[in-house]
Amino acid sequence: MEPKTKLTLDQVRGLATDVLTHSGYDAAHAGAIAGMLHRCQLDDCQSHGLFRLFMCAATMRDGKIDGAAAPRIAPSDTAIVRADARGGMSLLAVQAGMPLLIEKARVHGMAALTVNNCFHFSALWPEVEDLAGAGLAGLSMVPSHAWVAPAGGRRGTLGTNPLAFSWPRQGKTPFTFDFATSGFARGEIELYKRAGKQLPEGVAIDRDGNPTRDPQAALDGAMLTFGGHKGSALSIMIELMAGPLIDDLTSKESQAAAGADGTAPYHGQIILAFDPDQFSGGKADANDARAERLFADIVDQGARLPSQRRYAARARNLARGYVEISEGLHRDLQTLLE
Amino acid sequence: MEPKTKLTLDQVRGLATDVLTHSGYDAAHAGAIAGMLHRCQLDDCQSHGLFRLFMCAATMRDGKIDGAAAPRIAPSDTAIVRADARGGMSLLAVQAGMPLLIEKARVHGMAALTVNNCFHFSALWPEVEDLAGAGLAGLSMVPSHAWVAPAGGRRGTLGTNPLAFSWPRQGKTPFTFDFATSGFARGEIELYKRAGKQLPEGVAIDRDGNPTRDPQAALDGAMLTFGGHKGSALSIMIELMAGPLIDDLTSKESQAAAGADGTAPYHGQIILAFDPDQFSGGKADANDARAERLFADIVDQGARLPSQRRYAARARNLARGYVEISEGLHRDLQTLLE
Secondary structure, three states, X not given: OOOEEEEEHHHHXXXXXXXXXXXXXXXXXXXXXXXXXXXXXXXXXXXXXXXXXXXXXXXXXXXXXXXXOOOEEOOOOOOEEEEEOOOOEHHHXXXXXXXXXXXXXXXXXXXXXXXXXXXXXXXXXXXXXXXXXXXXXXXXXXXXXXXXXXXXXXOOOEOOOOEEEEEEEOOEEEEEEEEOOEOOOHHHHHHHHHXXXXXXXXXXXXXXXXXXXXXXXXXXXEEEEOOHHHHHHHHXXXXXXXXXXXXXXXXXXXXXXXXXXXXXXXXXXXXXXXXXXXXXXXXHHHHHHHXXXXXXXXXXOOOOOOOHHHHHHXXXXXXXXXXXXXXXXXXXXXXHHO | OOOEEEEEHHHHHHHHHHHHHHHOOOXXXXXXXXXXXXXXXXXXXXXXXXXXXXXHHHHHHHOOOOOOOOOEEOOOOOOEEEEXXXXXXXXXXXXXXXXXXXXXXXXXXXXXXXXXXXXOOOOOHHHHHHHHHOOOEEEEEOOOOOOEEOOOOOOOOEXXXXXXXXXXXXXXXXXXXXXXXXXXXXXXXXXXXXXXXXXOOOOEEOOOOXXXXXXXXXXXXXXXXXXXXXXXXXXXXXXXXXXXXXXOOOHHHHHHOOOOOOOOOEEEEEEEEEOHHHHOOOOHHHHHHHHHHHHHHHHOOOOOOOXXXXXXXXXXXXXXXXXXXXXXXXXXXXXXXX
């Protein structure tokens, strides 16, 4: 077990804000990004917590991002809120568009927030959970880089293309999932490589399109989607919905436009919101009880709802008032303040 | 190879209409159902073609369905079209709501058609393809019966919960998929049983929740979702979106309400439509070209787009003016006219 450093929740936010400001993000962006990192760290979501400050700093050093971009929301009388991040990080644009998304979902019954021209590095669950917090069901998707081969293919075309969904539960943490449509995360393959371990079958192909269990061959080749041709079809849907539908880049285009290694991808995002009250004809309460019976039937047989580990970490960390990160990470983060 | 009977496209529709009318469906329902069976048969989609007439007839014999139910569309100033099938088969209600769904998607940028109080037996791809035919992206889901265990579970709670998506392509058949979120279709397990074959690993558990490869033990136990915990999460999302969201039954409730074996399940349906022109800010043409580059990159590496086999069958059957069904099926269908 690696030695750990304890950070209070204020320290997490403070450290993130300091690094981001020092890196060149203005106060508005630093606040939006620090808020996201804080939420992930609170849930012990280490891969998307303070660790991501390296990517935020590298993206700024690379020079393409605008650390002071003011997002612009296009006027709209439809159910679509179009937010232009104008070359900044996605989070400030999402923050700017979210109140209007919620308002439009209540008016139209369903609504969408699209974010264009943004750098993107974050988990999707905090944004769909915010919708659940407003009593709405939320669904979000983004492309990434073309590291993933379609079913039956021989090279990377699709992104890791995550899909996140959240459903509001009265007086409870929402039902939430947020998963990559690749079988493995790219970072997991890196970990196998460092550990000198072979990959499981069926997660990657080499540069010639042949199945491989060698991590380096997989990194040189392509990952596969989860769930065979079904996962592949779903991943293509995500490319379309978060790319051509919203006038933004596919994973292949995003990769071609990418900066140096370790920088955030540049692509769009779509967030959909659904109002249970409008969809159910005003019977949201009765249907909340119906959804609870479904969840109970899942939990009663010993299965877990997605995100339960994250919610448990949140409750524990909130109660004790601090989170733990590895000492090594904490030490390395200090270098970003030099 | 089983001997085949050739039927012209008119004969397919005529036979379906005759059986449905003879079974007790009125002309409007018989027309809507026959149209669906005709489209599936045209695409050599045997499992959802004329074969389903047995289910339509059995459902009528069971006595719960109303073969003359006139669907009612609720007045709406939101993006949601709520169609009440009033205890009839879903298809006439979908037919009634579809023009309004398309109109609302163009006005609001996105829209939903929900169908309540319906019996449902049909493939979802024809409906999302109709949206693509109108230049919209379409997404549809339904629950079914609680035959599928959640990841880590020990008994059936989820339905086979299909997800269908279609994306419009200028001058081409749309990009479409329609897959069950169970790893296997229930019918496939029946086929393994009849053939005396063992199931592959990972598709089913027995009644004690243990993995099984025995088809009968699987039928007595539960199926598993495709793609492990990710497929399971997706299936739960479909339960919520096509059940509690729209004030209709979950798969477990649908199963409890079910008629005799071989009858159509009774549950709701949700169909979502997205207008690329509104979402892209009027740049649908440029983004159509972008989507085509994505498809070309998939096909160029030897991978197939979903539905290619179906589209090839459609082209061939349209060109020759007839379809082929097994002689045995054709003979058995005659008994439905007695």
